[in-house]
Amino acid sequence: MKWFPSFGFQRRKRELQEEIDAHLQMAIADRVARGETAETARQAAAREFGNIPLVQDVTREMWGQGWLEQLGRDIRYALRQLRKSPGFTITATTMLAVAICANSTVFSWIDGTMLRPIPGARDTGDLVSLQRGERNFSPVPPFSYLDYRDLREQNHTFTGILAYHHDWITLTGGAQPERAYIANVSANYFDVLGIKPLLGRFFLPEEETRPDAVPNVVLGYSLWKTRYAADPAIVGKSIELARHPVTVIGVAPEGVVGAMPGIREDLWVTLDPLGTDVWRMTHRSGGAVWLNVIGRLRPRVSRDQAAQDLDTLMHHIVAAYPDDHLGENRITLDPMWRSPFGANGYMSATLPILLAFAGVVLLLTCANVATLTLVRFVSRRRELAIRQSLGANRMQLVRQMVLEGAMLSIVAGVVALVLTSWTSKTFAWFFPANSNPSVLNGAMDYKVVIGIAVSSLLAGMLCGALPAWRSSHAPAVEALKAESASISGGSRNRKLLGALVVAQIALSLPLLLCSGLFLRTLRNLAGANPGFEQDHILTASVGLNIAGYSHDDEQVIRHKILDRVSALPGVKVASLTDWIPMTLGHKGEDAYPEGYVPHPHESLQVYHAEVSPRYFESLHIPILEGREFTPEDDEKAPRVLIVDQTAARRYWPGQDPLGKKLRIWRSLFTVVGVARNSTHMLMNEAPEPMVYMSFFQVGYETIVQVETEGNQADLTPAVENAIHEIDTRLPVFDVRPMRESTQIASSFAVIQSALAGMFALIGLVLAVTGIYGVVTYRTQMRTHEIGIRMALGASRVDVLRLVLVQGLWLTGIGLALGLAFALGLTRLIARLLYGIGANDPVTVVSVVMLLGAMSLVACYLPAHRAMRRNPVTAIREL
């Protein structure tokens, strides 16, 4: 096998050989000339020359490339050794590949989401996401334009601060109206992100708040490609948005999808492109709080310094406009990888924990492979000892063994790399179709490759170096003298083997426990009652507000939709709403209950939803006090509210909430009813106060919600037709059963339990095969001894006990250590559990029992075999 022929090494080697031959020839010729016979001359010359290979060797070292040849030789030797035991090689490589792949897969998901929070942006590490007020898992946009502008213009710690508002809109003007995700952005949006236009330009500072007769729009790459056929002359052309003509001024480069992590934006306009939002641009509270804000830190400014800077500014703003800033106003900054806006809040709560699990799997696998390697080396002790006495030094032996481990882990790393290029893309599977324009998936880039390289390096070191270091310590003479029967590896190796088995059990227990807790969480989630009906409910979004109708037309069309859909056969109850529960979205607003004195720093934010009459009826949410909305609760009537139990208890404890008043958006709402609590976002959420408002008073988006008699999916075409009969240009989206929509709320629980389950299964298999392997090996080594014991009168039960006890002893220590480790670890996942404690005794006991029972079986099999051996053959076997 020629490994390094390209370095001219072979040629130089040949030349050295020729040089030495010439030397010998000349020496012989001289001696013959002096009268010696050819034969004696040849012998004398050779003697005089000395050890030819040695001379070659020391000379080659002068070339400075000796190590390369040596490495090639060591690699060839390692490959030969691995080829000799294909069973070990294949098993070890497969196990390592799976373990590395588990790590790299989770890491690729982190890489694609948390580490790439804003695709296309420059240096996302310098970007921070701003939050105002109480920290919250899923906050609503926290800033008004004026507050944002003050912060942007007066701070000393940012090179730029951008603001955006994510929304959706209808693209009209084509054959078919199309929904698109749009963001109203500050003029410096692309600038702060560090994105240059592909075509045309982005917004100018003077355009930020200036309404234009024909507003400007920047198209996203994929929209430009799909809807406008990648028209290279699109800049300057007019397109239609919600029936308003707009001018395309630029196209964003490929891959840019906006500033909200994990969420896609298709196009961008300025903050008030039509001049219709003057109110929103000139106020500081209520509906004017609508912007998400991201800043880019100045070089060498820490997040804490920046937060302090902004906090001081915010204090001044609060002091100047106290009425607009009731409640908590502290500013907190998050790096984009865990920004609570968009998907990364969820990602950072889940993925790092899964990566930690994967890391445990890798350690476990290394312990297992190290066991196999150690057993292999122990049985190769004589070979190693002979090589040592033939002149190989200890370092060379260690190097060769480490190299064998390295070869295994390199091959495993390559396999894992190939696997990961596929598994990284499986992340999107976990997210069912939903109304969020999520763009979540893993990514396969140099970071993942580095991650794989690091894991396989680590694995190689653990699998090869550890046993090698142990093995090479054995003095050669002893190993040579020792007969196989007494070399069960010596007591030091036995201890190391035992420790490895204990480590495997101790590492697999937490995996099993966590996966058990996750699986039970998933079952609890599936069986939990969210407080509203999910079956036989169909919802359909109508792009009414985004389609460019006048307000009066909208109201007429909404009534028409309600009437037509109600009349459809198979429809029990039809209602309108602008929010679907458990779809990872919610609306929040500051509410000021009359007569209620908030605690210091209490957030006054409430969730709100606008719902039409019969909404509660269709979802089977009982009204506990007062009444439901009626068709009379329209724009002409006084504003009314229905609160849920949480809101009622918080604001009017011990009082009758009916007739109480709440101020929202500077208008006063009267409470007319109390609805039972139901789930808003996630099953394991902390209940937040919820107020329902009348759809025909303040409704914004239009979602038709019907309760059907039979299968809800059958009604899909009928509902769509009914809406299109009113106006064929009405865009209808996201027509799907309620249960399908709410699936997204448990998708993270599914990810956690699926991965933890897989990891735990791997852990269980590794731990059990590990203990089986070691007990079998040790029993084989003691065959001779067991034979003697039996010959001297030990009963079969004695033999069984002898073998079993040592295995169970290891299992016991492993379980004890593992339990301590596991109980520490479950605290990390406590936040992700639902309906079960982190130290749930039933789960703990069953996991320990499972692992214990499996280990028992694993120990019993070799014990049983030993018991049934014929003592005579056992004694003969050495």
Added chain:
Amino acid sequence: MSEKDQYKNRIELLQGTLDMLILQTLQWGPQHGYGIAQALRLRSGDVLQVETGSLYPALHRLERQSWVQSEWKQSESKQKARYYRITGKGKKQLASDLGRWERIVEAIGSVMYVKPEASGS
């Protein structure tokens, strides 16, 4: 292993000195390894016997440092051999080696032939 170590030690011991001797030998004209060994032996009156295990590593090291160059040529006896030739750089090295050598000899000499009264009494 141990034999190899011995060679190494000897090279270290003779390092510089052997290099100097080889370079000096090559001053008289290009020569092959065998020729260099013979020349050293003859000129030293059979006192210096250079081991091949020291000579060839030294030659290859000198070549790597560009103090000598080598080429394959036919010897007078029609034997194809590798001839080494000293380079300009090698000549400079030889001069500095020689200077050092003379200083060492002088220094050692002044220690060895020190007059008894100089040690003080």
